[in-house]
Amino acid sequence: MLKDLYGSSKEDPSPLCRLLRYIAFPMKENLKGLPLEALEAKMIALGHSAYRGRQLFRWINQVRESNFMEMTDLSKDFRKELTEKFVLPKLEVAEERPSGDGTVKYLVRLSDGSQVESVFIPMEDRNTLCVSTQVGCKMACTFCATGYMKFGRNLEAWEIVDQLLSISFPDKITNVVFMGMGEPFDNYEEVIKALQILQHPMGPQIGKRHITVSTVGITTRVQDFATANLGKLAISLHGTTDEQRGQIMPINKKFPLDQLMKACRELVFKGRDRVTFEYVLLEGINDSDEDARRLVKLVEGLPCKINLLAYNENPFIQLKRPPEERILAFQNILLQKHLTVTYRRSRGRDIAGACGQLHTEIQRRQATIH
Numbered sequence: 001m002l003k004d005l006y007g008s009s010k011e012d013p014s015p016l017c018r019l020l021r022y023i024a025f026p027m028k029e030n031l032k033g034l035p036l037e038a039l040e041a042k043m044i045a046l047g048h049s050a051y052r053g054r055q056l057f058r059w060i061n062q063v064r065e066s067n068f069m070e071m072t073d074l075s076k077d078f079r080k081e082l083t084e085k086f087v088l089p090k091l092e093v094a095e096e097r098p099s100g101d102g103t104v105k106y107l108v109r110l111s112d113g114s115q116v117e118s119v120f121i122p123m124e125d126r127n128t129l130c131v132s133t134q135v136g137c138k139m140a141c142t143f144c145a146t147g148y149m150k151f152g153r154n155l156e157a158w159e160i161v162d163q164l165l166s167i168s169f170p171d172k173i174t175n176v177v178f179m180g181m182g183e184p185f186d187n188y189e190e191v192i193k194a195l196q197i198l199q200h201p202m203g204p205q206i207g208k209r210h211i212t213v214s215t216v217g218i219t220t221r222v223q224d225f226a227t228a229n230l231g232k233l234a235i236s237l238h239g240t241t242d243e244q245r246g247q248i249m250p251i252n253k254k255f256p257l258d259q260l261m262k263a264c265r266e267l268v269f270k271g272r273d274r275v276t277f278e279y280v281l282l283e284g285i286n287d288s289d290e291d292a293r294r295l296v297k298l299v300e301g302l303p304c305k306i307n308l309l310a311y312n313e314n315p316f317i318q319l320k321r322p323p324e325e326r327i328l329a330f331q332n333i334l335l336q337k338h339l340t341v342t343y344r345r346s347r348g349r350d351i352a353g354a355c356g357q358l359h360t361e362i363q364r365r366q367a368t369i370h
């Protein structure tokens, strides 16, 4: 039991139990994570109508029901047939950590026993859920705890959506950001399926304007994503020269700044969308006046928004957040050039709020105990 080790009230099944459960699931097909059309096609193949597929889609993704026998507008025989042939697995919360500022971090256990993080972030006008898309990450950004983990695997679409469906949050989720563990564009197809389900009128109904997908800048995917028109695009910039950005984001060697900025300039969005650049301020690394001026030059003439973030320090990484006055001075230089800039103070600083931090902390605790 995690309870015994960490004071959590959630039960941790034994490794054997997890293995048996993992082995058991593939025997029955999982119906979660299927887009509506696929579910309709599956029901037709079984000799039922497409309408049955629509009913199921709503039960799974809107009502959040995981037991076929509780789907009361389906005939008893059909419910029995579904129970015999299919499963609707659920993610489990292994640890839940509320912060003094209302943020809650969840360590979520997948059916193969691996774990990812999801974060509930309440604000005045919205409640945002930050979801993970991979177990670990290949991108190895030096400021991020996930970047130091071994890459495990891509999440399937249902495992991304289920972070919203299976957790009981303190309040209704209105916004979803893909900024948790993993690089969304490194798991592009499953992320797109998850976005289609999240937005569906018969699903959780999180509108496209309420969803943001953040990428380190996998340049080859940014136009595909804009064309798909399924959410807002945020690019993690975090540096203003190749040398500086390459030091903290190894992906810059594959997709250098000029290539990334060219792709952003050539982006064709449907509607009035524009790209958002995320810029995490790291003391003594990318927070000087000169950096701010270079940032102004980089985005010159590009319709965009810049989100400044103060680094969320963590005990495993020797990087510091700049003093508040430094951040404000940096922001001022951008504002003087009439750029659209927001400065977000980090949330959940008392609960290992940054991506991968809780997972790393628990792994280290386990390593110490065993």
Ligand code: SF4
Binding pocket: 137, 138, 139, 140, 141, 144, 145, 146, 147, 148, 180, 181, 182, 183, 216, 355
């Ligand atoms: S910041 Fe994002 S892309 Fe970079 S290592 Fe962390 S999870 Fe991966």
